[in-house]
Amino acid sequence: xxxxxxxxxxxxxxGRLLDEKSxxxxxxCDLFAGTTAVGQxxxxxxxxxxxxxxxxxxxxxxxxxxxxxxxxTFSRLFEAYPKLAAIKTxxxxxxxxxxxxxxxxxxxRLPLYQVTNWLNQLTGREDGFVYRHYCAGSxxxxxxxxxxxxxxxxxxxxxxxxWQMASLLTGDEYYLLLASLLEAVDRVANTASVYAAxxxxxxxxxxxxxxxAPLPVIESSLNHKIYCSDANELTRQMECEVLYLDPPxxxxxxxxxxxxxxxxxxGDSPQLAGKTGLRPYANQRSRxxxxxxxxxxxxxxxxxxxxxxxILSYNDExxxxxxELQHIFQQRGTCEVRRLPYKxxxxxxxxxxxxxxxxxxxNELLFYVRIEDQAEWAA
Ligand SMILES: C[S@@+](CC[C@H](N)C(=O)[O-])C[C@H]1O[C@@H](n2cnc3c(N)ncnc32)[C@H](O)[C@@H]1O
Numbered sequence: 001x002x003x004x005x006x007x008x009x010x011x012x013x014x015g016r017l018l019d020e021k022s023x024x025x026x027x028x029c030d031l032f033a034g035t036t037a038v039g040q041x042x043x044x045x046x047x048x049x050x051x052x053x054x055x056x057x058x059x060x061x062x063x064x065x066x067x068x069x070x071x072x073t074f075s076r077l078f079e080a081y082p083k084l085a086a087i088k089t090x091x092x093x094x095x096x097x098x099x100x101x102x103x104x105x106x107x108x109r110l111p112l113y114q115v116t117n118w119l120n121q122l123t124g125r126e127d128g129f130v131y132r133h134y135c136a137g138s139x140x141x142x143x144x145x146x147x148x149x150x151x152x153x154x155x156x157x158x159x160x161x162x163w164q165m166a167s168l169l170t171g172d173e174y175y176l177l178l179a180s181l182l183e184a185v186d187r188v189a190n191t192a193s194v195y196a197a198x199x200x201x202x203x204x205x206x207x208x209x210x211x212x213a214p215l216p217v218i219e220s221s222l223n224h225k226i227y228c229s230d231a232n233e234l235t236r237q238m239e240c241e242v243l244y245l246d247p248p249x250x251x252x253x254x255x256x257x258x259x260x261x262x263x264x265x266x267g268d269s270p271q272l273a274g275k276t277g278l279r280p281y282a283n284q285r286s287r288x289x290x291x292x293x294x295x296x297x298x299x300x301x302x303x304x305x306x307x308x309x310x311i312l313s314y315n316d317e318x319x320x321x322x323x324e325l326q327h328i329f330q331q332r333g334t335c336e337v338r339r340l341p342y343k344x345x346x347x348x349x350x351x352x353x354x355x356x357x358x359x360x361x362x363n364e365l366l367f368y369v370r371i372e373d374q375a376e377w378a379a
Pocket of ligand 1: 003004005006007008031032033034035036037038052053054055058229230231232246247248249254255286287288
């Protein structure tokens with residue numbers, strides 16, 4: 001997913017740091033998970049992951065990629081709709097079924113391909129929330145998706161809810177399909193990158209038909225946990241080996257930049273406001289995005305952390321300076337900082353709407369703290 005502050009490109013550096021400090025197992029808590037990229041990386045490395053973000057779309061991704069440990073069988077759904085289970089490999093044509101290497105992989109993955117393929121064939125709906133509020137053809141005055149894609153999104157979202165209400169899906173199956181819908185929606189959104197504005201004319205990628213792709217499952221035998229809470233609330237109740245922190249570092253609130261994904265994830269019909277159709281977000285206004293509050297929020301968080309090691313990603317143009325952060329960390333242990341050249345997210349704008357040069361190199365700061373007062377909370 002195209003996400004502000006996503007750490008996909010920093011994973012190798014985070015991996016090197018974990019190796020250097022011999023951090024190889026135990027609970028890894030990703031408190032500001034976003035796309036869950038870092039949690040997925042930690043899961044692959046054998047950690048037991050606790051993932052948290054107060055945006056519901058992140059919870060959906062966490063359920064699909066982290067707490068879900070195996071490919072779905074859709075046994076209840078297939079029992080109710082035997083026709084769906086009878087789809088044969090040769091009949092599946094959209095998206096084409098990839099060639100599986102091994103027969104066992106084919107058996108494990110086929111149900112997901114069958115269901116995804118079936119959802120992709122649904123006829124669009126004109127009475128759904130996305131079409132009525134975010135597509136120009138409905139008279140909404142908003143142009144976030146082509147009419148066809150808005151209607152398709154509503155049809156798939158409605159079908160998932162119907163199956164869920166009828167108890168035809170397990171929780172893991174429901175979230176895996178919903179995560180697939182969020183990723184598909186994001187690929188065809190008619191925006192420059194985030195949902196704070198839509199483009200006047202439908203761009204080329206937004207004209208492509210919305211298609212679910214079967215998501216890869218990260219197999220694991222550990223019990224990974226997903227939360228959708230305020231980070232500062234959760235940290236009081238959480239003990240872990242590694243606490244990974246990646247809070248927002250500037251004024252941009254994620255709730256306003258990803259409001260449509262949030263609505264699709266929650267599946268509600270909120271009262272919308274303004275030209276862009278914002279859902280209410282009073283409970284998701286982050287203190288980490290406010291100059292007056294970021295320092296206090298961060299100090300409180302670090303003070304309450306019950307972890308052996310803390311890793312923080314931050315930006316050297318953030319609301320808090322490297323010196324301020326170091327000072328906060330030094331209350332808990334020894335702190336190291338690395339500066340990594342990092343390409344700026346292409347839609348970076350500040351509160352005054354000044355657009356920064358895309359791809360200009362800036363420094364990503366990576367802090368490592370070894371907590372030295374563990375006895376106080378680990379007793
Ligand atoms: C920089 S992004 C994290 C990106 C993530 N590491 C990734 O690779 O995708 C910051 C995240 O913090 C979340 N957030 C901001 N304030 C929060 C709070 N008080 N509690 C929980 N999540 C919060 C936002 O929703 C956003 O997803």
